[in-house]
Amino acid sequence: MRFQMKLVGTIAAAFAMGSVAAETIKVGIIAPFSGPFAHYGALFKAGAEGYVANQGGKLAGKDIEFIYRDEGGPNPANTRTLAQELVIKDKVDYMGGVVFSPNAFAVAPVIQASKTPFVVFNAATSDITTKSDYYVRTSYTLWQVTVPMAQHAAKKGIKKVITAVTDYAPGVDAENAFKAEFAKQGGEVVESIRMPIRTTDFAPFAQRIKASGAQAVYVFLPGGPPNLGFVKAYNENGLKAAGIEFLGTAETDEFDLQKFGDSALGLTTAFHYSAAHDSPANKVFADAVAKVNKDAVLNYATVGAWDGMAVIHKMIEATGGQRDGDKAMAAIKGYQWESPRGPVSIDPTTRHITQNVYLRTVEKGAGGLMVNKEVQNFGPQVDHGLRK
Incomplete structure (x- = not known):
């Protein structure tokens, strides 16, 4: 409890100043970039960067700066520390990623205190989105x-x-x-x-x-x-x-x-996804990802990151580039779009993706x-x- 109170106080102090519209939006992505699960990090990177490149390099007129942090594997304490650094030191506007559910649970107090929207690209335990009002998921359960x-x-x-x-x-x-x-x-x-x-x-x-x-x-x-x-x-x-x-x-x-x-x-x-899915949106996805990483595999990790950036795109549009977690989250409740996997939407109650x-x-x-x-x-x- 003492740790939680100290964490909330530290993060709240870091964001006590008001917010102004930024020309560059910082997106922190936490994923394994080393060890036996490193392919997830590479695929998240390809999906996220492929989406931005396909939008002409900007989202809602704003430059995007990705900041990558290595969760390695199932390590809740380390992942929580990475999230704190992204919020306090790097002052990211949004976060995404996380492969392992225990790591996602550990991050929840950090994003709740800082009101930083976090898009889960993979972790698949149902109640993750109940642990913070600022979680939204584009993977599956x-x-x-x-x-x-x-x-x-x-x-x-x-x-x-x-x-x-x-x-x-x-x-x-x-x-x-x-x-x-x-x-x-x-x-x-x-x-x-x-x-x-x-x-x-x-x-x-x-x-x-x-x-x-x-x-x-x-x-x-x-x-x-x-x-x-x-x-x-x-x-x-x-x-x-x-x-x-x-x-x-x-x-x-x-x-x-x-x-x-x-x-x-x-x-x-x-x-919810197959690389063999036959649709124009999946073809666009395949072409865009290949341009940023010709070796990237199209799978649930890549598409989770691609759609994660579609959600962040919507949030940037809604906030005009300002840091406003509540306005950003309100904008994506019920949001619908055509994904490479088919038509999808964000459930306004659970903040989890509804999909075929x-x-x-x-x-x-x-x-x-x-x-x-x-x-x-x-x-x-x-x-x-x-x-x-």
Whole structure:
């Protein structure tokens, strides 16, 4: 409590002076730029800078200065310190980014005290936006993409499912979402497995899944090596051959997709974005990102940053470049636009993005490359976790 009071006092003092319109808007982006999750930082950077470049280099007539800070990995204390430095030392007008939910929770007191709007580009635990009035999210939540998957499984006639999730906040959200919705649909979750976040050998879990009697496994894993390791175990331990269906969300992420090879074919996920999404807006997005980083992968991280800057663009327009967190946040409640993922809007109550969720299956596309082909549109989905 003493720390909280000192933090609020320090930040409030830093912003006691009035605000005038600035010609350059400072945007602080917190992301992993080193370590095993560094690709997120590179993709956030490509999406954010690609958006600004596509607008002619300015937003609402204002120059944009990006200030990047490295969260590294799940490290709440360090991320809170980075946010404090961006607010007090760098005097940023807006912030964005954050991959890990525990880090997002740690930043909340900083942005609440300074009234600094923060756009979450990735962190996917539902109640993040409840922790500060200045949070808005352009990524997704596990409840948002899992509820339609549970409904789909039930409609397919699947009666028994086992869940296997990584044991941290988003994984628990995913497990709870599937169990709650699948039960509503008359299905049974026969067992719930929580896998330690540092798991590298998934074979023991695959054996438990195989022995469970389930017709399908619902999976949540953080991006990167865990996805590859789990899918390898799913195939090598005979789950696919036994007809146990794979039901996931971001496990076939485009960043890793080509690394899977044929082992990914037929994997089914429910998600809000595919690089294969066929729309003019997605083509503009692809071209703009390629111009700033030809190696950048189009995936949920890149599009989260792109749309995050669309939200910041709207806030700059509304405030005329002045530092006014309350006016900025009021402007984006109910805001609608055409995203590379399809039509989206910001829920005025939860400040979370409402968006289509698509059923996807991995297929071979042009040149033999793997793609997440959208085979069904579940329609606009809210964050069911905050509406439950």
